[in-house]
């Protein structure tokens with residue numbers, strides 16, 4: 001019983017938290033891939049930017065990060081739409097490799113700007129350590145984790161409603177299936193591209209803020225998430241938003257559970273190697289089934 | 300009066316010229332068929348209508364309005380709908396979502412139209428919650444046509460609507476095309492099953508090497524010995540496929 005509770009408290013719940021963060025980030029990556037047809041290396045920086053907007057707003061207002069989140073999402077979206085206008089739109093008809101390179105450049109540029117404006121030292125989003133809430137005597141879940149999981153569930157539900165119930169969401173899926181047919185159907189593809197940036201940047205901002213809320217604020221945080229997010233998108237099937245959500249959860253869980261003492265008393269995998277888990281899953285998936293769990297695009 | 304006309308259209312992909320002066324027109328109420336060997340530029344001629352091609356000369360008219368090189372989305376808004384030869388459905392969307400996308404540019408209530416489409420293609424009603432990509436070839440073609448018809452287009456362009464279908468489905472699609480046409484929609488279609496297509500067509504064009512080769516009434520083309528010899532599998536020649 002104690003062992004089970006320990007498993008839940010220290011491995012399962014952190015795994016779900018991490019998985020939710022990856023999932024939200026991976027949705028943006030997979031949508032960009034499906035609709036704009038390129039791997040966006042700057043997506044991690046979008047997260048970092050969202051975190052720093054939130055941090056700044058928290059210095060000048062007394063609100064909880066969740067209250068500030070919509071405002072920092074909006075700021076992040078505006079910056080990303082500006083970047084699209086300036087740097088991606090001129091390349092819309094260019095070969096994918098040029099756009100990928102552009103995104104790589106933007107990644108470096110945005111990071112430099114962040115480091116210049118906010119500095120490189122570690123910051124805390126919320127001060128101090130919170131005491132976990134104890135439920136049923138033994139289930140210890142920190143309020144932070146509850147907030148993150150609940151918010152992620154709400155956001156995933158919103159994504160689902162957008163994609164399955166709204167005209168624009170269905171058009172996003174249509175364009176992800178076939179941009180040429182979307183155009184032949186009279187779907188205004190620029191509007192869909194804008195919507196994709198709005199959704200991707202909002203979710204990236206949320207994911208980043210959840211991570212910062214759980215840990216801390218630093219300029220490399222988004223970049224460090226890039227690999228697991230790409231792994232999640234590939235695992236779920238590139239271009240498949242539901243796949244990205246499942247992929248994110250799986251990778252987050254596997255990363256955390258890999259250091260559980262499954263055999264004997266030592267961690268199965270030294271926690272220092274956690275980061276390699278996402279990479280291993282990505283490589284195995286590309287070898288075994290490149291279309292991913294949800295039959296995405298093979299590139 | 301012509302609903303759609305191409306006048307001496309010249310164009311291609313990038314620097315490669317494919318069409319070297321193609322002219323054709325579709326009148327009110329007509330079914331017009333384009334036949335010709337593989338690679339003749341039949342699909343390319345259809346793309347020329349949709350601004351998917353760089354036209355270096357020639358003009359395209361819808362009714363009396365010039366639509367040469369008009370952006371694709373605008374051509375659709377003008378009421379020209381097109382079912383491409385391949386990739387003509389959204390496979391991960393359900394059948395119903397495909398039809399909704401067909402009505403994307405409509406501002407009014409499209410439910411009555413959707414009901415009409417389901418009447419025309421009963422199998423689709425049954426499968427409306429299924430992902431379109433999971434349907435059989437014949438049913439996919441129905442989705443593609445139904446989707447294009449959601450706009451109640453002024454003219455419908457079909458690129459090889461019966462390609463790869465079993466004879467049973469082929470007959471079914473041809474009879475639906477006739478029904479749609481009888482309801483007032485003019486149709487321009489490319490067909491490899493030339494004989495069957497010319498039988499339901501008012502007129503036909505034979506395209507070879509990006510140029511008009513023959514044209515005439517459907518029956519006249521069927522009776523023309525030269526056309527029969529080259530394109531209808533007359534004598535020992537294989538039907539162009």
Ligand SMILES: Nc1ncnc2c1ncn2[C@@H]1O[C@H](COP(=O)(O)OP(=O)(O)O)[C@@H](O)[C@H]1O
Nearest residue numbers: 312315317335336337338339340341342343344
């Ligand atoms: N997207 C494209 N880019 C470059 N060349 C193309 C493209 N599509 C078709 N072609 C070329 O144009 C010619 C005519 O093709 P197409 O119009 O599809 O012929 P058909 O429909 O009569 O079989 C062919 O030589 C083909 O290789």
Ligand SMILES: [Mg+2]
Nearest residue numbers: 341342343384
């Ligand atoms: Mg063709």
